[in-house]
Amino acid sequence: MAGAVLAGALREALAAAVVAAGLALPLLGFRLVDSSQGLSLGTRLDWVAWAALAVGLGRFLLTLSRRLRPASPRHRPSAGAVPAQADRLRPWAGWALAGLAVTLPFLPFADRNLVDKATLVLIYVMLGWGLNIVVGLAGLLDLGFVAFYAVGAYSYALLSTGLGWSFWICLPLAGLFAAGFGVALGFPVLRLRGDYLAIVTLGFGEIVRVVLQNWQDLTGGPNGISAIPRPTLFGLRFAANAPEGHRTFADFFGLPFSGEHRVIFLYFVILGLALLTNLFTLRIRRLPVGRAWEALREDEIACRSLGLNPTNIKLSAFALGAMFAGFAGSFFATRQGFISPESFTFIESAVILAIVVLGGMGSQIGVVLAALLLVGLPEWFRDLQQYRMLAFGGAMVLIMLWKPSGLLSDRSPTIRLGDRR
């Protein structure tokens, strides 16, 4: 028995090593040698051998660990009743994370750099939560989500630079515009599902980017829009000197001016926006609208026969998801002070989608963890330089091996017996 397992694992390891060697040969096996006679082609067969060995060993251990305990309950997330343990843990973890997020800028080890990176992560958390409405709850695969982010960013940039309106007036408008675009996208794709929907949304995202790139008169084309005003706190500016008739934040509170104030203020703005998104999603999941989204994801025909109008359900999901992306977009614009179409490429959509999928579709805390992992880690490990993307890719493969349905894939029900809140 044990011998057969061992032999099987060895066979698989050998096969994996051969595949790895085949892949590594063209990728790692050759290099250009710069010598006095010019460039010549050298080989690096030892690297190929190391790669094959590493993959073979990893495969061997993985196979062994799987065969030796095949009935681990962890691998059956859908069995039986909703797990009680995760349920008791989840709200607690959520509050702990929220508490940490609120106190983060005041912790002793928090410097400007850390707060800045946390702000970036929070933007993606918010985008992930927005997309979670569309993909995780309503089950509509959207590959062009960045379009709404772009609409929000350009709405704020154009309104503030063109009309001089403040961030706090433009923010809801940007959300509204983005929601309008969400409906505009929603209408033509009402009849599509799955792969077909994904293709059309992908195209939509590209259309928005290409329009931004080419509508020189309005958007400045590839040059983008610069000198986007920063947000104020009830009219107080975050700057060393205020223009006539205005006051600065530092002056008002009698503090010495520091650049950190603005960074921390921006951090709290995005934290507030993100928490708003989260609160909204948690609330709406308990309401008929939110439940209808989930029901639509499960079975559209059943929804219809129960008297639900799929048109309204889909459009509301698209519109609300887009609205939050619009908020995040206008925050992005005000934080950067400069936007161009380059910030809104397909890879952004892919990262946001990866955050949702990796977090476990529909899981709010999963999105936070995945955003930390996908956006936070690459930022923190910039020191690894050229190995950064390798480590990143490897981490994703490992997660999908261990947690094939996302980091937190258990869905908690929106209602329980005896739960009369």
Next chain:
Amino acid sequence: MLRVENLHSGYGRIQALHGIDVQVPEGEIVTLIGANGAGKTTLLMTICGNPRATAGRVLLDGQDITRLPTHRIARLGLAHSPEGRRIFPRMSVHENLQMGAVVADSRHQADDLERVLALFPRLKERLNQRGGTLSGGEQQMLAIGRALMSRPRILLLDEPSLGLAPLVVRHIFDLIARINREQKVTVFLVEQNAFHALKLAHRGYVLVNGRVMLSGSGAELLNNPDIRSHYLEGGGAA
């Protein structure tokens, strides 16, 4: 209560129904039996507006509902439990039932839930469990219970016996008879399991290749020699 007149329907260029006439009087159980591909499911789906009828009319309490979209029809007191149960597998039993109540007045919801759970005590035990983890018979109960949550006056059931063990089938049919008797819900039942379905029915129709070949009271059809040889003997008659 429900009247189908000369109904034609199909998918694209393929016609599945060739002029169906069916009447479902108030308070009765009407059964439609037929072999695979006879057009049973198509008839129910066409009554619900998807696919659209190409000719003919569907009348609910005298109101023409032929051209209404599916979700509007469901709001007129007609509940449809589709073929293959189609419960929401990742949502809990409780949430599934609540989804059935979206068109109903939310003030009745607690009462309706109690009423449905009294009918299906098994669902009460499994209220917080995911729909997908129920057994086939329990899922069928859930599908029927979900349809009942909207307080329908007429219930369309599409093959509730599909894929269930004989004992479970009998239990489901008993429940259907109870729903009709105790809750005064008119039932239009589409089945392949002719024996059980006709025994239950006040009236029956036999559908062959998109046409109604025979109709009569349940007992008449059950004793009809043609029906016996085609649908009962060697079939699920035991």
